Amino acid sequence: MIELERASRWYGQVIGVNDVSVSIGPGITGLLGENGAGKSTLIKLITGQLKPTTGAVRVFGENPFANTEVFRRLGYCPETDSFYESMTCEEFLRLMVRMAGIPKSEVASITERNLSRVGMLEHRRRKLAACSKGMRQRIKIAQAIAHEPELLILDEPMNGLDPLGRKEMGDLLSELGQDRTIIVSSHILYEVEALTRRILLLHRGRLLAYGDVRQIRDLIDRHPHKVLVETTDRGRELATKLIELASVLSVRIEEDGKRLIVETAKPDEFYTNLAQTVLAHQIPVRTFYSQDNNLEAVFRYLVKG
Amino acid sequence: MSLPEIVLWYLKDSLTSRRLLPAALLLAIGPAFALLFITFGFEPTEAYDGSVQLGIFSGSLLLLTIAHAGGIVTNEVTGRTISFLLTRPVPRWKLFLGKWIGAVTVTVLISLGSCILTAVICYGADVPANMLRRDLLVLTAGAITYSSLFALLSTLSKRPWIIAAVFAFFWESWVAYVPGDFRRLSVMTYLKQLSPHADLTQTESAFAPLQEAFQATPIDPMTCWNTLAVLTLVSLVIAVAIFSSAEFLPAEESA
Numbered sequence: 116m117i118e119l120e121r122a123s124r125w126y127g128q129v130i131g132v133n134d135v136s137v138s139i140g141p142g143i144t145g146l147l148g149e150n151g152a153g154k155s156t157l158i159k160l161i162t163g164q165l166k167p168t169t170g171a172v173r174v175f176g177e178n179p180f181a182n183t184e185v186f187r188r189l190g191y192c193p194e195t196d197s198f199y200e201s202m203t204c205e206e207f208l209r210l211m212v213r214m215a216g217i218p219k220s221e222v223a224s225i226t227e228r229n230l231s232r233v234g235m236l237e238h239r240r241r242k243l244a245a246c247s248k249g250m251r252q253r254i255k256i257a258q259a260i261a262h263e264p265e266l267l268i269l270d271e272p273m274n275g276l277d278p279l280g281r282k283e284m285g286d287l288l289s290e291l292g293q294d295r296t297i298i299v300s301s302h303i304l305y306e307v308e309a310l311t312r313r314i315l316l317l318h319r320g321r322l323l324a325y326g327d328v329r330q331i332r333d334l335i336d337r338h339p340h341k342v343l344v345e346t347t348d349r350g351r352e353l354a355t356k357l358i359e360l361a362s363v364l365s366v367r368i369e370e371d372g373k374r375l376i377v378e379t380a381k382p383d384e385f386y387t388n389l390a391q392t393v394l395a396h397q398i399p400v401r402t403f404y405s406q407d408n409n410l411e412a413v414f415r416y417l418v419k420g
Numbered sequence: 421m422s423l424p425e426i427v428l429w430y431l432k433d434s435l436t437s438r439r440l441l442p443a444a445l446l447l448a449i450g451p452a453f454a455l456l457f458i459t460f461g462f463e464p465t466e467a468y469d470g471s472v473q474l475g476i477f478s479g480s481l482l483l484l485t486i487a488h489a490g491g492i493v494t495n496e497v498t499g500r501t502i503s504f505l506l507t508r509p510v511p512r513w514k515l516f517l518g519k520w521i522g523a524v525t526v527t528v529l530i531s532l533g534s535c536i537l538t539a540v541i542c543y544g545a546d547v548p549a550n551m552l553r554r555d556l557l558v559l560t561a562g563a564i565t566y567s568s569l570f571a572l573l574s575t576l577s578k579r580p581w582i583i584a585a586v587f588a589f590f591w592e593s594w595v596a597y598v599p600g601d602f603r604r605l606s607v608m609t610y611l612k613q614l615s616p617h618a619d620l621t622q623t624e625s626a627f628a629p630l631q632e633a634f635q636a637t638p639i640d641p642m643t644c645w646n647t648l649a650v651l652t653l654v655s656l657v658i659a660v661a662i663f664s665s666a667e668f669l670p671a672e673e674s675a
Contacts, residue, residue, distance in 0.1 A: 187509040197500035214508040
């Protein structure tokens with residue numbers, strides 16, 4: 116659906132995106148990176164607002180720049196908090212819906228449905244200038260999804276939303292992601308992680324990683340996984356058994372004697388061994404989880420490791 | 421979205437309270453000059469000539485075209501709303517022309533309203549209809565031509581208003597005093613030629629001896645109309661071509 120082939124974009128001497136080749140298909144993809152990593156430039160290349168300096172960008176097999184056929188199938192929620200301030204929420208959404216090519220006869224009903232979808236129906240007559248940041252964010256999302264696009268590009272969509280709003284928008288995006296392609300850019304990793312396991316990580320304009328967060332993590336074998344194992348009062352005994360395993364590099368016992376931090380370079384093998392060990396010695400284990408399987412860790416390892 | 425819908429959107433946006441006060445002030449420039457001239461005892465013809473020349477042709481017409489046409493692209497870029505427009509399935513030429521027609525319509529309505537009011541203040545019920553008709557027609561032509569030029573500027577520059585203001589208030593008045601045919605490089609020359617009014621502020625120019633030595637050749641009305649038409653068409657075609665193919669990003673995003 117989206118193809119970038121050695122795409123680079125420079126702003127004079129400043130690099131935006133550098134030699135990125137990637138193919139993005141259906142489902143939700145999280146676009147991650149620090150400020151200035153090139154997320155917005157990549158989004159502007161995909162949404163046809165920028166042309167690549169070198170290389171090629173194709174969306175639905177076509178060059179997206181100023182391409183109305185691509186825009187018909189694309190919804191875009193920009194990061195910037197800018198509107199036609201004198202308009203009401205409803206007027207703005209009507210304009211955007213009409214501009215998306217929806218027939219006049221359907222504009223009113225589609226506008227109403229989408230205002231309701233983002234929880235803004237009761238504020239429909241409110242001027243955009245008088246809306247809170249969260250409300251404005253909801254309207255931005257509404258204008259992006261209103262024409263039911265096949266491809267949805269959301270640049271920092273959760274900005275300004277309160278926790279309830281984030282949850283609602285997360286649920287909405289998860290629902291939308293079932294039958295279309297969504298790219299969500301964010302610098303808040305846990306938000307992306309809650310939506311998808313597929314990430315595209317940019318750093319200084321370069322594509323650092325793309326794929327399932329766990330698969331990416333598996334590739335980073337020079338950084339051992341840390342697994343937290345919580346047992347009852349037999350922490351020391353369990354530690355002794357675990358340190359004997361070939362898959363374990365080290366075991367640290369926490370002060371309470373119940374929690375162990377195990378370092379392993381072969382997490383899959385370790386999980387199998389752990390199950391066998393606790394069963395064989397009848398050591399109760401309350402919980403265990405990897406602290407390194409989350410996005411934060413992947414991001415940290417890839418960018419700073 | 422059709423072209424008329426874009427024009428209507430522009431016109432509706434021009435009716436917001438934020439824009440109505442400046443519009444009313446610009447509408448009042450010509451009539452204000454007329455009241456001033458009448459108060460100081462000028463004859464109706466002199467008062468009308470002076471008001472139309474100073475207040476409308478060299479005043480509100482230029483200010484309106486700078487503000488409206490100069491902002492066609494720039495307002496969207498600086499307001500950072502351009503991304504909403506340029507990611508919609510509406511051809512860029514249609515967006516540009518729709519907004520341009522809207523800008524011309526607003527300029528024409530205010531300029532013409534100002535001219536009619538000025539005429540009524542100066543002449544009362546005995547407004548010379550032919551003269552007024554001619555002025556309204558030439559004002560419309562001026563609005564179209566200047567709007568095309570300034571709309572082109574808005575596709576080329578992030579600060580078109582400064583360039584447009586220098587062009588309108590410096591070049592356009594200065595070049596008229598340059599001897600020979602240099603004045604043909606000014607849009608106002610053609611407008612004045614088509615709608616001649618006595619210039620009440622005209623004093624002995626420093627260029628007078630040169631002007632006498634290098635007499636400018638007169639410009640016939642057909643040449644004036646053709647020049648204005650060609651200028652409009654060329655500016656619009658270039659502007660549409662640029663808008664259709666260039667990138668437009670707010671300054672902080674393109675650095």
